[in-house]
Amino acid sequence: MEKKQIEKNIFFFRTLSEEMKNRILLTCVRNDARYYCSSYKGNDVESVIGRIWEEMENLRKVNIQIHSDSFIESYINIRDYVEKQYHDIDSFFRAEFVNCILRIQNICPMLNYAFDSWYYSSENVSSQLIIKLAELSITYLYRIVPLENISNDISCGIGAYGVIKRTSDRTVTKIPMNYAAFLFANEEEWKNFQILKNSELSKNIPTPIAFDIKTKELVREYIFGMTGHELLVVRQLDDIKINSLREMFLLIQCAQVTNGVRLDIHPANFVWNQEKSKWFLFDLGSVPYIGFDYYPKSFDAYYEKVWKERLKRMVKYPIRSVEL
DSSP states (O other): OOHHHHHHHHHGGGGSOHHHHHHHHHHHHHHHHHHHHHHSTTOOHHHHHHHHHHHHHHHHTOOOOOOTTOHHHHHHHHHHHHHHHTTTSOHHHHHHHHHHHHHHTTOOOOOOEETTEEOOOSSOOOHHHHHHHHHHHHHHHGGGSBOSSOOOOOSSEEOSSEEEEEOSSSEEEEEEOBHHIIIIIHHHHHHHHHHHTTSGGGGGSOOEEEEOTTTOOEEEEOOOSEEHHHHHHTTOOOHHHHHHHHHHHHHHHHHHHHHTOOBOOOGGGEEEETTTTEEEEOOOOBOOHHHHTTSOSSHHHHIIIIIITHHHHHHHSOGGGOOO
């Protein structure tokens, strides 16, 4: 996602209802509080949230210069104020006070804790990091903003962005169910399909069929089989599947470097087709930079961290380590 598009989507927050804005702020604070409460034992999430809410009234009185079309400048001004006024308290609370002021100013708050890492820093306030956090935040937070009139007729399943509906024996349609999908995610995925259908990875992805620019519905080939996650659960990953995954991983790495795409390669996005005896990456949605950095670059490290440890990590952390 380009910088201009990220900033534009950040300000989409202004169009949401007051209830949804408050829900997004609470999601940010609650997500980040997991970091604080795990680091400082004796604090529970609800009491920490209560302390932040108590400060909200004081933060409403703050007069800070906001740039109507520049999120970066607005964020820096808000952050500098908080760093000066609250320099003697923990960085977690400073980060959440920044989020409170962002919400008051009708700007989307930022997720500061994701993929087991804390990103708010007193020293590092580069434009590059701010944009990365903004991309991460809208990718995840706009998922909780629902679209109206979503069909309940689900014949395949439901994902992070939309309803997956079987539309024929050979096709499925990905129907957006939230604003993340409608604003950018489905269209980015369609663009990735168009790029990768001409790459060496083409034999391991479904055939793209159609994309409706108005409804943002994406139609692709249906791939029959069990997902990598399902195979992990039933313990059916054998040497053939692992070796095939290794070969595909190398193709994915090459395709990402060559074509400038960032793919979300967790096990639930792979399906094993028994008839063809190979893996397909059926979800080509883009992953934000911060999420992309989570994946190791060598297969052995990737398989150990993302596949072998997946089930026990899902018990310890919410999937993708972002709590929505």
